[in-house]
Amino acid sequence: MTSPALSFADQVRSVVARHRDDRGALLPVLHSLMEELGHIDPAAIPILADELNLSRADVHGVVTFYHDFRQTPPGRTKVRICRAEACQAVGGDELVERAKSRTGVGLGETTPDGAITLEQVFCLGNCALGPSVQVGDRLYGRVGAQQLDRLLEGAA
Amino acid sequence: MTSEPTTVYVPRDSAARSVGADQVAERIAETAGPGVRVVRNGSRGMLWLEPLVEVATPAGRVAYGPVRPDDVDGLLAAGLLDGAEHPLRLGPAEEIPWLRDQTRVTFARVGVVDPLSPDDYVAHGGLAGLTRALSLTPEQVVAEVTDSGLRGRGGAGFPAGIKWKTVLGAASELKFVCCNADEGDSGTFADRMLMEGDPFTLIEGMAIAAWAVGASEGYVYVRSEYPDAVATLRTAIDAAYERGWLGKRVLDRDFGFDLFVRVGGGAYICGEETSMLESLEGKRGMVRAKPPIPALEGLFGRPTVVNNVLTLGSVPMIMAAGAAAFAGLGVGRSRGTQVFQLGGNVARGGIVETAFGVTLGELVEGYGGGTRSGRPVRAVQVGGPLGAYLPTSRFDLPMDYEAFAAAEAMVGHGGVVVFDDTVDMAAQARFAMEFCAAESCGKCTPCRIGAVRGVEVIDRIVAGRDRTRDLKLLDDLCHLMTEGSLCAMGGLTPMPVRSALTHFPGDFGATTEERR
Numbered sequence: 001m002t003s004p005a006l007s008f009a010d011q012v013r014s015v016v017a018r019h020r021d022d023r024g025a026l027l028p029v030l031h032s033l034m035e036e037l038g039h040i041d042p043a044a045i046p047i048l049a050d051e052l053n054l055s056r057a058d059v060h061g062v063v064t065f066y067h068d069f070r071q072t073p074p075g076r077t078k079v080r081i082c083r084a085e086a087c088q089a090v091g092g093d094e095l096v097e098r099a100k101s102r103t104g105v106g107l108g109e110t111t112p113d114g115a116i117t118l119e120q121v122f123c124l125g126n127c128a129l130g131p132s133v134q135v136g137d138r139l140y141g142r143v144g145a146q147q148l149d150r151l152l153e154g155a156a
Numbered sequence: 157m158t159s160e161p162t163t164v165y166v167p168r169d170s171a172a173r174s175v176g177a178d179q180v181a182e183r184i185a186e187t188a189g190p191g192v193r194v195v196r197n198g199s200r201g202m203l204w205l206e207p208l209v210e211v212a213t214p215a216g217r218v219a220y221g222p223v224r225p226d227d228v229d230g231l232l233a234a235g236l237l238d239g240a241e242h243p244l245r246l247g248p249a250e251e252i253p254w255l256r257d258q259t260r261v262t263f264a265r266v267g268v269v270d271p272l273s274p275d276d277y278v279a280h281g282g283l284a285g286l287t288r289a290l291s292l293t294p295e296q297v298v299a300e301v302t303d304s305g306l307r308g309r310g311g312a313g314f315p316a317g318i319k320w321k322t323v324l325g326a327a328s329e330l331k332f333v334c335c336n337a338d339e340g341d342s343g344t345f346a347d348r349m350l351m352e353g354d355p356f357t358l359i360e361g362m363a364i365a366a367w368a369v370g371a372s373e374g375y376v377y378v379r380s381e382y383p384d385a386v387a388t389l390r391t392a393i394d395a396a397y398e399r400g401w402l403g404k405r406v407l408d409r410d411f412g413f414d415l416f417v418r419v420g421g422g423a424y425i426c427g428e429e430t431s432m433l434e435s436l437e438g439k440r441g442m443v444r445a446k447p448p449i450p451a452l453e454g455l456f457g458r459p460t461v462v463n464n465v466l467t468l469g470s471v472p473m474i475m476a477a478g479a480a481a482f483a484g485l486g487v488g489r490s491r492g493t494q495v496f497q498l499g500g501n502v503a504r505g506g507i508v509e510t511a512f513g514v515t516l517g518e519l520v521e522g523y524g525g526g527t528r529s530g531r532p533v534r535a536v537q538v539g540g541p542l543g544a545y546l547p548t549s550r551f552d553l554p555m556d557y558e559a560f561a562a563a564e565a566m567v568g569h570g571g572v573v574v575f576d577d578t579v580d581m582a583a584q585a586r587f588a589m590e591f592c593a594a595e596s597c598g599k600c601t602p603c604r605i606g607a608v609r610g611v612e613v614i615d616r617i618v619a620g621r622d623r624t625r626d627l628k629l630l631d632d633l634c635h636l637m638t639e640g641s642l643c644a645m646g647g648l649t650p651m652p653v654r655s656a657l658t659h660f661p662g663d664f665g666a667t668t669e670e671r672r
Binding site for chain 2: 065085089
């Protein structure tokens with residue numbers, strides 16, 4: 001946690017400072033901001049533009065291009081279900097439908113209590129042991145209906 | 157006198173962890189106590205047997221699997237540490253036929269060594285390639301790689317030596333080596349397993365490439381969906397710096413090479429090399445028009461080698477054993493081995509590294525053992541989401557670049573995804589277009605608009621109102637996307653669509669005329 005005395009702008013600037021020596025630093029900076037703050041607040045965009053000598057449009061363009069960067073706070077736990085072909089072949093789509101009905105939210109949405117953000121992902125590299133689900137950074141393979149329920153309960 | 161602890165191997169590979177390897181490792185360490193040393197190795201690639209536990213015995217490493225945490229107590233009681241009999245005992249790991257029949261070159265050390273131990277790496281032949289490369293001139297190294305016949309394993313199959321020669325010949329005080337580890341194709345996981353299971357091989361391969369072309373800086377662009385690979389690679393790079401394998405004086409020679417890991421942003425298109433370069437520069441992953449080729453104007457406009465993980469990971473072996481050993485494997489113009497990956501609805505999924513020329517059927521029915529569901533195989537998709545769907549009648553196809561191209565398919569990155577007879581091929585064709593619409597970078601119109609129109613027209617075909625006209629329209633659209641797209645994303649999306657239509661026309665509904 002960063003000190004609450006630090007203003008938002010200072011927080012952003014301190015992240016940029018850590019990547020000062022990186023070539024083409026914007027992506028590493030955005031990943032660091034995601035790690036520390038959970039999302040890229042739109043208020044960060046003009047600060048990043050100023051610090052990195054880019055236009056606001058450039059920064060906005062990058063933030064919105066990549067699926068990983070979100071501009072609103074996510075739920076406490078991110079649950080991502082693979083929808084790519086290898087997982088489709090073993091019931092990945094059924095898992096997506098089940099997760100939607102159990103949580104009551106759609107893909108890309110967060111439960112009203114802020115516990116779970118449900119997302120789709122195209123391939124987690126676990127194609128021989130699908131269907132695959134990622135909870136936070138943790139990967140689960142051969143996920144059946146019951147295990148999905150347990151994972152969702154654990155995250156709730 | 158205390159005896160040496162027995163070594164037990166439990167993979168740290170994320171596929172093994174996804175089915176409980178961490179709990180198994182913990183349970184073994186807790187229960188067996190100080191008499192056991194648990195090593196977290198990479199995976200042998202027999203993923204249906206994960207978590208696969210191996211124990212070092214005087215007669216070699218004995219394998220047990222798949223081991224659930226609940227099995228551990230019983231295994232230890234039965235004499236796991238002596239390699240004793242048990243229903244889960246598979247025998248000596250390297251004599252399991254599935255593994256024994258492969259030719260492990262790029263994956264020679266994966267599953268064998270402790271991925272994060274530099275000593276283990278050297279003890280298993282690591283650094284021999286780099287040491288030899290540094291005793292040769294850059295020109296000689298490029299010639300050796302060219303003579304080996306190594307082609308890009310990312311999918312395009314471009315000869316690596318030719319690319320390197322172009323970069324070597326380009327005059328610039330700053331050049332780069334970039335490793336494309338944005339392995340986004342569904343059904344492929346070999347890059348991930350190499351990075352998690354033997355990261356020093358990739359580091360060594362990149363250092364050799366840097367020496368060969370005169371580069372001083374390298375980047376590995378890893379997709380964010382692979383957090384374990386990112387962590388393993390970063391730890392390995394730190395260790396490599398400590399040992400002097402990277403840095404100002406590589407292996408104490410007058411040659412400096414710095415290596416960095418960069419993490420992608422969850423965009424499939426960044427696996428396209430020019431899009432990846434844009435992303436590395438901190439920009440949107442928009443595809444560049446070629447020419448100029450990256451070998452001449454790549455990262456930040458400088459001459460740049462861009463190769464896939466498996467391409468660079470094959471280089472140390474080529475330099476250590478010589479070009480002829482590698483070129484001696486394979487068929488036609490597809491030399492060496494390819495790391496095939498069996499996934500989807502397959503009974504025995506995992507890594508099959510073997511010389512080019514193995515047939516599709518041998519992979520799917522032989523190694524793969526058919527479907528996991530036990531139902532008949534209906535279709536396989538080879539080469540990722542942009543690869544063709546093939547029926548079982550094409551199982552005679554040999555896996556090589558040219559034979560697949562002639563069959564209007566592609567080997568790509570070597571991924572094979574198996575589907576049983578419950579698959580709806582019209583839905584798969586629709587998904588190919590849907591995926592392209594979601595992941596297109598948006599730069600060129602055929603891809604950006606064509607994919608959206610593709611979804612719509614496939615929906616109309618299935619609904620069957622004016623099917624003949626819509627089939628013609630889809631054919632037109634596929635032609636336009638193939639010929640008019642800037643890169644392989646739009647250019648190859650028609651491949652799964654057309655192959656599904658060609659081989660499984662019945663899934664696309666019937667025309668009004670046919671219904672009458």
